Amino acid sequence: MNKFLQIFKIPDLRKKILMVLFWLLVFRLLATIPIPGIDAQKLEEFFSSNQLFGFLNVFSGGGLSNLSIMMLGVGPYITATIIMQLLTIIFPNLKKYYYEEGAEGRAKFNRISRYLTVPLAALSGYGFLNLLTSRGVLPQLDFLPLISNVIVITAGSILLMWIGELISEYKIGNGISLVIFAGIVSSLPANVAESLANPGILPTYIAFIILSILVVAGVVFITEGERKLSVSYAKQVRGNKMYGGVSTYLPLRVNQAGVIPIIFAISLLLFPQFFAQTVAIVSSDLSIRINDFVSGFFNNIFIYSILYFILVVVFTYFYTAITFDPEEIAKNLQRSGGFIPGIRPGSATADVIGRTVRRITFFGALFLGIVAILPNVTQMFTGIEALSIGGTALLIVVSVALEVMKQIESQLTIREYEGIF
Numbered sequence: 001m002n003k004f005l006q007i008f009k010i011p012d013l014r015k016k017i018l019m020v021l022f023w024l025l026v027f028r029l030l031a032t033i034p035i036p037g038i039d040a041q042k043l044e045e046f047f048s049s050n051q052l053f054g055f056l057n058v059f060s061g062g063g064l065s066n067l068s069i070m071m072l073g074v075g076p077y078i079t080a081t082i083i084m085q086l087l088t089i090i091f092p093n094l095k096k097y098y099y100e101e102g103a104e105g106r107a108k109f110n111r112i113s114r115y116l117t118v119p120l121a122a123l124s125g126y127g128f129l130n131l132l133t134s135r136g137v138l139p140q141l142d143f144l145p146l147i148s149n150v151i152v153i154t155a156g157s158i159l160l161m162w163i164g165e166l167i168s169e170y171k172i173g174n175g176i177s178l179v180i181f182a183g184i185v186s187s188l189p190a191n192v193a194e195s196l197a198n199p200g201i202l203p204t205y206i207a208f209i210i211l212s213i214l215v216v217a218g219v220v221f222i223t224e225g226e227r228k229l230s231v232s233y234a235k236q237v238r239g240n241k242m243y244g245g246v247s248t249y250l251p252l253r254v255n256q257a258g259v260i261p262i263i264f265a266i267s268l269l270l271f272p273q274f275f276a277q278t279v280a281i282v283s284s285d286l287s288i289r290i291n292d293f294v295s296g297f298f299n300n301i302f303i304y305s306i307l308y309f310i311l312v313v314v315f316t317y318f319y320t321a322i323t324f325d326p327e328e329i330a331k332n333l334q335r336s337g338g339f340i341p342g343i344r345p346g347s348a349t350a351d352v353i354g355r356t357v358r359r360i361t362f363f364g365a366l367f368l369g370i371v372a373i374l375p376n377v378t379q380m381f382t383g384i385e386a387l388s389i390g391g392t393a394l395l396i397v398v399s400v401a402l403e404v405m406k407q408i409e410s411q412l413t414i415r416e417y418e419g420i421f
Helices: 002-007 011-030 040-048 051-059 075-090 092-099 103-134 143-168 175-186 188-196 199-224 260-279 284-298 301-323 326-335 347-382 386-420
Strands: 226-233 236-238 241-243 247-253
Touching: 002 011, 002 386, 011 143, 011 175, 011 386, 075 103, 075 143, 075 260, 075 301, 103 143, 103 260, 103 284, 143 175, 175 386, 199 347, 199 386, 226 347, 247 347, 260 284, 260 301, 260 347, 260 386, 301 347, 326 347, 347 386
Parallel strands: none
Antiparallel strands: 226 247, 236 241
16 A cells, blocks of 8 residues: 555656556547447347457457447557567567667567558458448448548557557556556446346356456466576676675566467457458458358357467467577576576576476466466356456456556666665
């Protein structure tokens, strides 16, 4: 409580938090502005029969469920980021160019991802409007109204991406993650009201709440868990003073990737649906057939859960391999005179760090995969589709909340040291 009150006592930090809340409020207001000519009843029926679009609705912060100008949310930007990161595996020079140039290289990488977001958003918007028109949710649109709607939807997605990047600059958390977080939290009151309105399934929701509390505790435990690798520093004489000669540890997190594997896995699961929407440019009938096949395939909750689990585990290893470089860590230790007791500096140290990270990442990936499909397993026994979306949303909310808490604590710590000096 003292730290919470301290946040609002520091003018600079208070201003940052208020600005983040302001931009999230702008996003929520824009998410309520619908495009014209919607059949609300058919739209509700469409979403109730398609679980994948329910997940996409989570990413759009509820903007998709009422066909707002923000209906695509940050989905196109996330897809663009995944494509760029996959290209770093196919083209090693791309990874070296963008990740070894420091902040300037990462800025170029993000800039290309933003450029790629524009055509992805336009294609997705065009295909999705065609799909809704074929299902009777939207009336048949002429060429100019259709193109106008596509431009508005694309602009909405780009605007939301800009809001996310703007939020990230305040260093209170990742802006894109906070946008998704705000959309999920905003839907909680409606979900609670819907649950209370149906007393027949209330015991099931009570059981789900208890399970959710256990999942939250598990997510916090795994996210905060770390493996401490002993590190010693050799004694160094500089002038008349001696430095080093101390022992410390290198903290290796059990889950280095955080919530990113969940977001990546869902985005990849939505890619076949995105492809079906894009095919509408060539043939509307073919797009509908592909969409029906994909929907039928993924509506099998058993197959969907297995695929979801595998993708979460794979992306946990994938993102950890991209963001954590054991060789770079070993080089930094060697430069500073540090070494792991009993291990030679250099490549041997890098091998030990890499092997340790792979072992602990296995448990982190396994836990994330189990938690991700646990609501789906619950759905198999209860038949309540909302639970599967709620479980994924819960993972995202807890992980983002922990990230924001750490960012704020780090800023408080910095200001404490500034006050001392």
